[in-house]
Amino acid sequence: MSLAVDEIRSQFPALARTINGHPAIYFDGPGGTQVPQRVIDRMNDYLVNHNANIHGSFATTRETDQMLHDARVTFADFFGCDWDEVAFGHNATTINFKLSQALLRDLQPGDEIIITDIDHETNRGPWLLLKERGLVVNSIRLDPDTLTLDQEDYRAQLSPKTKVVALNYASNAVGTITDVRDMIRQAHAVGAVTVVDAVHYALHGAIDVRTLDTDYLFCSAYKFFGPHVGILYARKSALDKLRTLRVAPQDPEPPYKFETGTLNHEGIAGAAEAVEFIAEIGRTWGDDRDAALVPYTGRRKAVVAGMRAIDAYEQPLARYFREQLRLIDGLRLYGPHEGVPCTSTIAFTLEGISPADIAHQLSEKGIFVWDGHFFATRLIECLGLTGSGGLLRIGLAPYNTRTEIDRTLAEINALAPSRPH
Numbered sequence: 001m002s003l004a005v006d007e008i009r010s011q012f013p014a015l016a017r018t019i020n021g022h023p024a025i026y027f028d029g030p031g032g033t034q035v036p037q038r039v040i041d042r043m044n045d046y047l048v049n050h051n052a053n054i055h056g057s058f059a060t061t062r063e064t065d066q067m068l069h070d071a072r073v074t075f076a077d078f079f080g081c082d083w084d085e086v087a088f089g090h091n092a093t094t095i096n097f098k099l100s101q102a103l104l105r106d107l108q109p110g111d112e113i114i115i116t117d118i119d120h121e122t123n124r125g126p127w128l129l130l131k132e133r134g135l136v137v138n139s140i141r142l143d144p145d146t147l148t149l150d151q152e153d154y155r156a157q158l159s160p161k162t163k164v165v166a167l168n169y170a171s172n173a174v175g176t177i178t179d180v181r182d183m184i185r186q187a188h189a190v191g192a193v194t195v196v197d198a199v200h201y202a203l204h205g206a207i208d209v210r211t212l213d214t215d216y217l218f219c220s221a222y223k224f225f226g227p228h229v230g231i232l233y234a235r236k237s238a239l240d241k242l243r244t245l246r247v248a249p250q251d252p253e254p255p256y257k258f259e260t261g262t263l264n265h266e267g268i269a270g271a272a273e274a275v276e277f278i279a280e281i282g283r284t285w286g287d288d289r290d291a292a293l294v295p296y297t298g299r300r301k302a303v304v305a306g307m308r309a310i311d312a313y314e315q316p317l318a319r320y321f322r323e324q325l326r327l328i329d330g331l332r333l334y335g336p337h338e339g340v341p342c343t344s345t346i347a348f349t350l351e352g353i354s355p356a357d358i359a360h361q362l363s364e365k366g367i368f369v370w371d372g373h374f375f376a377t378r379l380i381e382c383l384g385l386t387g388s389g390g391l392l393r394i395g396l397a398p399y400n401t402r403t404e405i406d407r408t409l410a411e412i413n414a415l416a417p418s419r420p421h
């Protein structure tokens with residue numbers, strides 16, 4: 001049964017908003033999705049009824065300990081791992097800075113790190129910084145025609161000197177999904193540690209860290225219906241060894257050893273509820289005959305089914321959107337070739353009008369889209385778009401509709417240099 005968008009929409013209070021009399025259209029999902037009422041209620045409930053610091057002896061502190069543990073168990077079902085492999089943090093960027101600085105403690109000048117040209121700066125900047133400590137950092141080339149990573153270039157860079165490979169699961173700028181599983185296998189073959197940025201992927205596909213076999217993977221709950229909290233999966237055997245940055249009284253065991261100071265308790269409660277929201281989508285609209293669900297049970301199965309239902313809803317809409325955009329004179333789409341795995345994120349430029357101007361014009365009609373580089377600055381540079389304002393990006397979420405797409409197409413058509421064929 002395909003996802004009933006009206007039922008999904010009714011759970012998101014933000015969708016009631018109007019701008020200049022137009023119902024707001026939230027196509028800004030890759031920058032952060034809207035939040036269902038149940039997530040808001042869960043955060044309120046924490047703050048009203050359970051708000052305290054951890055490890056005390058009174059009711060609210062014990063409830064907070066329990067809530068944090070339950071949230072780890074919930075995210076274990078999101079990643080397909082054990083609860084003690086889930087650590088919380090401020091956001092993906094802060095998590096990766098902490099991870100890279102911790103790994104640095106066991107690296108030597110001359111050791112090599114591989115990053116990619118397709119990544120958001122979150123998974124480039126923290127590694128590039130290590131150059132000042134004598135580390136060698138090389139970036140895998142992006143093929144500007146296919147918008148995929150050059151696998152030959154990757155193979156040529158890998159060597160026993162490679163200590164860390166930092167990869168991107170899905171591009172937040174152009175939607176390309178990278179076959180990180182195979183790249184992780186190659187990295188492990190030379191003894192390197194792997195780090196995957198799944199921030200953009202997490203809204204569009206089910207994550208299975210055991211199948212990927214990565215050492216680390218991070219994402220951010222605000223990209224999938226939650227509040228602003230970052231989450232790290234860390235393989236137990238890897239985190240056991242990692243010399244994390246922490247103060248002496250802090251618990252030295254995984255996963256706590258990665259966390260610093262007091263966590264965002266209400267945010268973590270809300271993030272866990274966002275996973276429950278996805279699981280509910282799976283229970284309601286998941287496809288029972290889907291062979292991909294066979295290995296899973298319980299809430300993990302519901303989460304995977306939910307992500308697959310979201311993807312099955314978004315992909316035909318994205319295809320339709322791209323097909324219609326292709327008909328517009330002067331519009332150039334930026335994405336991988338047909339058939340290459342891609343999220344429902346659409347990027348383009350339009351002749352004669354800058355991405356910023358398009359975003360501004362659409363915003364007047366209540367249509368929220370992002371323009372620019374989205375922190376994927378290296379990718380924008382590879383496409384030669386740095387000086388011209390980057391890309392216009394439209395991201396689909398499961399609360400978006402065909403009517404919203406048609407309304408947006410009409411507005412983009414009106415901005416185009418001439419009418420469609």
Ligand SMILES: Cc1ncc(COP(=O)(O)O)c(C=O)c1O
Pocket residue numbers: 030031091092093094120122123170171172197198199200219220230374
């Ligand atoms: C692919 C990707 N990585 C990293 C980030 C940064 O995440 P955070 O804001 O949680 O640091 C983003 C945010 O847009 C992203 O899309």
